[in-house]
Amino acid sequence: MENVTRSGLHDFHLASRKAEEAALRRYRAVYWLECLIGPLSVPDQPSEREFISCLRNGLILCNAINKIKPGSVPKVVETPLPSQSVVWDSKPLPAYQYFENVRNFLVAVKELQLPAFEASDLETESFEAGSAGRVVDCILALKSYHEWKQTNAGDGFYKNIKSPLVLHSANKNLSRPLNALSTDACRHLNMSAEDGDKGSLEDSIVKAITDYMVETKENISNNLLASFHTGKLDPVKTLSKILASGLEGQLQSSSAEIEDILREWTSSAIQSAYIAKRNLPTNRSTKRCRACLRKGSCAHWNLLRKQEEDLADINALLAQTKKEFEELQSQMLNDMKQLGNQVHNMSTAALGYQQIMQENRNLYNMVQDLKGNIRVYCRIRPIFNAKAKNVIDFIGEDGSLVVVDPSKLEKAGRKAFQFNRVYCPKATQDEIFKDTRPLIRSVMDGYNVCILAYGQTGSGKTYTMCGSSGESTKDMxxxxxxxxDLFKMSNQRKDTTSYEIHAQMVEIYNEHVRDLLSEDSSSAKYPFHVSLLLKILK
Ligand SMILES: Nc1ncnc2c1ncn2[C@@H]1O[C@H](COP(=O)(O)OP(=O)(O)OP(=O)(O)O)[C@@H](O)[C@H]1O
Structure with a gap:
C-alpha cells in the first residue's frame, strides 16, 4: 500500500515536470513569434488550447516564415477583416482556407528541412493534452533557423539540431524512426568531424553513447515506472541495469563498424612499430593532419612520412653519387696525368727516333759512298741464236768476268774484266733491282743518283730498264x-717529309734530244717549253 502511494506520488511529480517543461517551451515559442510579427492577442503564458487556437488559421505561421525567408509562402489567405488582423481567431474562416495556409506553411517548413507537424494538430475540435508539442517543436526549430540565418547571413548549409528535449515531444507521434533521429542527434554531437566519414574509434563510441542516451531517455520513465509498480527492485539498481543494457545494445549494433576501426587502428599501430624499428621517432606515427584529427590513422601523414623517407634515400644516393663522381674525377685526373707523361715520353722517344733515323741515314749513305759513287754492273743477255758461240768463259762472284775470242789463240783470245757484279744470263729483273734499290733510298735522302744502261744494239738495255713489252709485272x-719504291717511301715518310716527284722521258738520238712524253711533236725537240714540261709533270 505504501509502495503504491509512493508510485502514484512519483507519477504525479513526473507528469507535473513534463507539463512544466512543455509549457516553458510553448511560452518561448509565443514570445519569439510576438517578437517576430507582433502581438498575438494571447496571454503571455497561454494554455495549449489558446496556443493552438491562435495558430489554427495558419496566418501567423505563414507570416512568420515569410519574414524569415521571404516568399516561402507566396500566397497567404488573409482573414476577411484586415482591421481585425490582430484578433487572430476573431472570425472563423472556412476550413479549406485554414488548411491551405497551414499546408503551404508545412510545405515551406519541409523545404527548409525543419521538423513539421500534422495539419490536424491545429484542430481545436480534436484537441487533447500534449498535441501542441510538435507545433511548438516546429516553431522553435524555425526560431533556431532564424537565429542561424542572422548569424551566418544565410551562407552555408543549415543543419537542424534536435536536442533530446525536442525528441522527447516529437517522436511520440511521428512516423519518423527513432534510429534516424538518433543518427541526427549523433551528427550534431559530431559536428567537428567530417560529414559522411565513417569516423574514428572515438566517433563510434561517442555515437553509440549518444544513441543510447537518446533512446534511453525515451524509455527510462517507462522502465522506472514498471520497476516502481512491481516494487521488487530498487530504483537505483533498475536505472543502472537500464544504462548497462542500453549501452551494451548500442555497442553491439555498432560492433561491426567499431571492429573495422579497431582493425585499422591495429594496422596503424603495426606501422608505428615498423617505423620505430627503422629508428624513426615514435611520436611521428601518431601525428595526423588537421583533416584526419579524429581518424585512427592519417593517410596524408603516412604519405608525407613515406616521401620524407624517399627524400632521405635520394639524399643518401646523391651523396654516394657525388662521392663516386669525385673518385672518378680524381681517377680521371690521374689517368690524364699518366697519359700526359706517356705522350711526353713518346714525343721524347720520337725525337730520339728521328735523331737515330737521321744518324742511320747518314751512316747508310756513308756506306753507299764507301761502296763507290760509280758502280758498274754487267748483265749477260741469253743467247737466242743456237748457232752462236758462247764467249763467256768465267763469271766470278767478286764481279770478275773472263771472255774468250774464238778467232784468236787461247791466251791472246782470253780477256778478263772487273765489275761491281756480273749477272749471268739467267738472272731475273728482281735480282738486278736488288743492287739498285739502296740507291733509290739515297734519292729520298737528298742524294743525286743516276742509273745508266749502256751496250750495243740488242744487248738488252731496254729490257733491263723498262722490262718486256707485255703488261706483265713479272718482267717489270x-x-x-x-x-x-719512290712512291712507297714517300708515303711512309709523309708525316715528317713532303716529297714532290717529277718524271721526264727523253730520247737522245743522232745528237737530237726528244721528249718522249710530249703529245705535240713540234715541242718535243730540245729545248723543251717549260709550260709543257710542267703540264706533263702534273
Ligand atoms: N736478259 C734478257 N732476257 C730475255 N730477253 C732479253 C734479255 N735482254 C734482252 N732481251 C731481248 O733481246 C732483244 C733486244 O733487247 P733490247 O731491245 O732490250 O736491246 P737494246 O739494247 O735496247 O737495243 P737497242 O739499242 O737497239 O735499242 C729484245 O727482244 C729483248 O726482249
Missing part, C-alpha cells in the same frame, strides 16, 4: 721498280 724493269 728497273724504272718501274724504282718509281714504286
Amino acid at each position: 724493269g728497273i724504272n718501274y721498280f724504282a718509281l714504286n
Whole structure:
C-alpha cells in the first residue's frame, strides 16, 4: 500500500515536470513569434488550447516564415477583416482556407528541412493534452533557423539540431524512426568531424553513447515506472541495469563498424612499430593532419612520412653519387696525368727516333759512298741464236768476268774484266733491282743518283730498264721498280717529309734530244717549253 502511494506520488511529480517543461517551451515559442510579427492577442503564458487556437488559421505561421525567408509562402489567405488582423481567431474562416495556409506553411517548413507537424494538430475540435508539442517543436526549430540565418547571413548549409528535449515531444507521434533521429542527434554531437566519414574509434563510441542516451531517455520513465509498480527492485539498481543494457545494445549494433576501426587502428599501430624499428621517432606515427584529427590513422601523414623517407634515400644516393663522381674525377685526373707523361715520353722517344733515323741515314749513305759513287754492273743477255758461240768463259762472284775470242789463240783470245757484279744470263729483273734499290733510298735522302744502261744494239738495255713489252709485272724493269719504291717511301715518310716527284722521258738520238712524253711533236725537240714540261709533270 505504501509502495503504491509512493508510485502514484512519483507519477504525479513526473507528469507535473513534463507539463512544466512543455509549457516553458510553448511560452518561448509565443514570445519569439510576438517578437517576430507582433502581438498575438494571447496571454503571455497561454494554455495549449489558446496556443493552438491562435495558430489554427495558419496566418501567423505563414507570416512568420515569410519574414524569415521571404516568399516561402507566396500566397497567404488573409482573414476577411484586415482591421481585425490582430484578433487572430476573431472570425472563423472556412476550413479549406485554414488548411491551405497551414499546408503551404508545412510545405515551406519541409523545404527548409525543419521538423513539421500534422495539419490536424491545429484542430481545436480534436484537441487533447500534449498535441501542441510538435507545433511548438516546429516553431522553435524555425526560431533556431532564424537565429542561424542572422548569424551566418544565410551562407552555408543549415543543419537542424534536435536536442533530446525536442525528441522527447516529437517522436511520440511521428512516423519518423527513432534510429534516424538518433543518427541526427549523433551528427550534431559530431559536428567537428567530417560529414559522411565513417569516423574514428572515438566517433563510434561517442555515437553509440549518444544513441543510447537518446533512446534511453525515451524509455527510462517507462522502465522506472514498471520497476516502481512491481516494487521488487530498487530504483537505483533498475536505472543502472537500464544504462548497462542500453549501452551494451548500442555497442553491439555498432560492433561491426567499431571492429573495422579497431582493425585499422591495429594496422596503424603495426606501422608505428615498423617505423620505430627503422629508428624513426615514435611520436611521428601518431601525428595526423588537421583533416584526419579524429581518424585512427592519417593517410596524408603516412604519405608525407613515406616521401620524407624517399627524400632521405635520394639524399643518401646523391651523396654516394657525388662521392663516386669525385673518385672518378680524381681517377680521371690521374689517368690524364699518366697519359700526359706517356705522350711526353713518346714525343721524347720520337725525337730520339728521328735523331737515330737521321744518324742511320747518314751512316747508310756513308756506306753507299764507301761502296763507290760509280758502280758498274754487267748483265749477260741469253743467247737466242743456237748457232752462236758462247764467249763467256768465267763469271766470278767478286764481279770478275773472263771472255774468250774464238778467232784468236787461247791466251791472246782470253780477256778478263772487273765489275761491281756480273749477272749471268739467267738472272731475273728482281735480282738486278736488288743492287739498285739502296740507291733509290739515297734519292729520298737528298742524294743525286743516276742509273745508266749502256751496250750495243740488242744487248738488252731496254729490257733491263723498262722490262718486256707485255703488261706483265713479272718482267717489270728497273724504272718501274724504282718509281714504286719512290712512291712507297714517300708515303711512309709523309708525316715528317713532303716529297714532290717529277718524271721526264727523253730520247737522245743522232745528237737530237726528244721528249718522249710530249703529245705535240713540234715541242718535243730540245729545248723543251717549260709550260709543257710542267703540264706533263702534273
Ligand atoms: N736478259 C734478257 N732476257 C730475255 N730477253 C732479253 C734479255 N735482254 C734482252 N732481251 C731481248 O733481246 C732483244 C733486244 O733487247 P733490247 O731491245 O732490250 O736491246 P737494246 O739494247 O735496247 O737495243 P737497242 O739499242 O737497239 O735499242 C729484245 O727482244 C729483248 O726482249
